[in-house]
Amino acid sequence: MYIRGSRGIHGIVFETKEFNTEETCPLFSSTHAQSPKSRRKKKREQGLMEGKENGPDGKKPGRVIDGPTNPMVTPLLNDLYQFTMAYAYWKAGKQSERSVFDLYFRKNPFGGEYTIFAGLEECIKFLANFNLTDEEIDFVRDSLPGCEEAFCDYLRGLDCSDVEVYAIPEGSVVFPKVPLLRIEGPVAVVQLLETPFLNLINYASLVATNAARHRFVAGKSKLLLEFGARRAQGPDGAISASKYCYLGGFDATSNVAAGKLFGIPLRGTHSHAFVSSFMSLDEIVDKALRSSDGKSTCEDFVSLVQTCLTKIQNSSSLHGVFSETNQSELAAFTSYALAFPSSFLALVDTYDVMKSGIPNFCAVALALNELGYKAVGIRLDSGDLAYQSTEARKFFCAIERELNVPDFGKMIITASNDLNEETVDALNKQGHEVDAFGIGTNLVTCYAQAALGCVFKLVEINNQPRIKLSEDVTKVSIPCKKRTYRLFGKEGYPLVDIMTGENEPPPKVGERLLCRHPFNESKRAYVVPQRVEELLKCYWRGNAG
Missing domain, CATH: 3.20.140.10 (nicotinate phosphoribosyltransferase)
Known part of the structure; x- marks a missing residue:
């Protein structure tokens, strides 16, 4: 942006095609x-x-x-x-x-x-x-x-x-x-x-x-979830971070207080502790689950899950990918699905992502599907996120194809694990199947710059x-005392911001204007604005x- 040549104040030319304020x-x-x-x-x-x-x-x-x-x-x-x-x-x-x-x-x-x-x-x-x-x-x-x-x-x-x-x-x-x-x-x-x-x-x-x-860096199509409350600098840091990350382009927060105060959408599932707190399927006492339309009830959802797991194990394209899964993890997923059948999303890396977490999730998701529910997806919180997300997508697509389950391959894959701007960019360059990023520490603490x-x-x-x-x-x-203006070009994009003295005439549409840097005489430019915004x-x- 620059400022008026006769009494220039400041300017730095910027290109906004890479960043759309209204959309982001x-x-x-x-x-x-x-x-x-x-x-x-x-x-x-x-x-x-x-x-x-x-x-x-x-x-x-x-x-x-x-x-x-x-x-x-x-x-x-x-x-x-x-x-x-x-x-x-x-x-x-x-x-x-x-x-x-x-x-x-x-x-x-x-x-x-x-x-x-x-x-x-x-x-x-x-x-x-x-x-x-x-x-x-x-x-x-x-x-x-x-x-x-x-x-x-x-x-x-x-x-x-x-x-x-x-x-x-x-x-x-x-x-x-x-x-x-x-x-x-x-x-x-x-x-x-x-x-x-x-x-x-x-x-x-x-x-x-x-x-x-x-x-x-993530792109317009990805969901961005702010998970920073536990790492923020105190209560006000957590609340402020949730509010202003939402303003900055994030889609939701895990912070319940911020959701209440500001109406920000809330997102969250469960932790590794929930998964490891289960020992076996025998711990599940109430096994009944009504269908999504309320017309019938599955009296033993646990058995339905086990049947679905067997189907996956016998699938030709998935044969040999895994053998026995962790049954305590399966119990945790089943219990969580019984509590939230309409929004089931599982953290799948407590034990082994590909040999246990993904198959167990799919078994529960298939059981829910038979009752008219649609599982949301999975969260990955460790390891090679690009590789794991790609393999998980292949697994989902194989089930959709072999077991004839529409849209099963479109399960949402969420990635977390100390992500930041650089790691998201690296994942993009590597290639991945992540649909949503959960970002906390590096986001809310502004780790890359303190102030x-x-x-x-x-x-x-x-x-x-x-x-x-x-x-x-x-x-x-x-x-x-100054006035400031943003000048727009023919294509509707901003070209330059300028400052003038309070009593100077404002820039006029179609009239050539000399803009210059206040401290660097070599930085100057003529601009013919097509629109002027104070x-x-x-x-x-x-x-x-």
């Missing part, structure tokens, strides 16, 4: 989110019912906005120096000076060429519920030696009614240096938003980008541009309009 990153809105129960609820509702909140278009929706998903997101989720600066601003009489801050990042994560913006919804919820309780103000007073009581009175009256926030829509593809958010308002108040906003956006955007990269590195910089105060200088040119901030939209307008 649909905007996620947590319409099912629950309001946290906090001691600030009464004050929050009183303020909001007075019309201090606004919707994505800046207009008042006339409703109470829920608080942040995590009730720990309060004004105290802050660095101490935000409060020391607020106090110093107040002492100097500068607390109400009108300021403009940009929130942006300097480099795309994971060595990539794009980032997915996420976390905006939580920021708006935080703004809508911003206030300090008496207990919190007392704690701030105790943490600031010599703090005057009048400052505590000032804090007691703080809210975000005089703050405006302009942002790129959540779920958008974004690029370095371009403001994700522009925050305007009294400098002391906006300063208190810095740490919470960075906290809410840095990880959200990082993990959403990680998810999108996995989606890109996105968003920053929050003052760019204007009292209508005067401000700049942060550095010997490291990458850390030089871009001054002034990126920053008002999501919070305080008491205005």
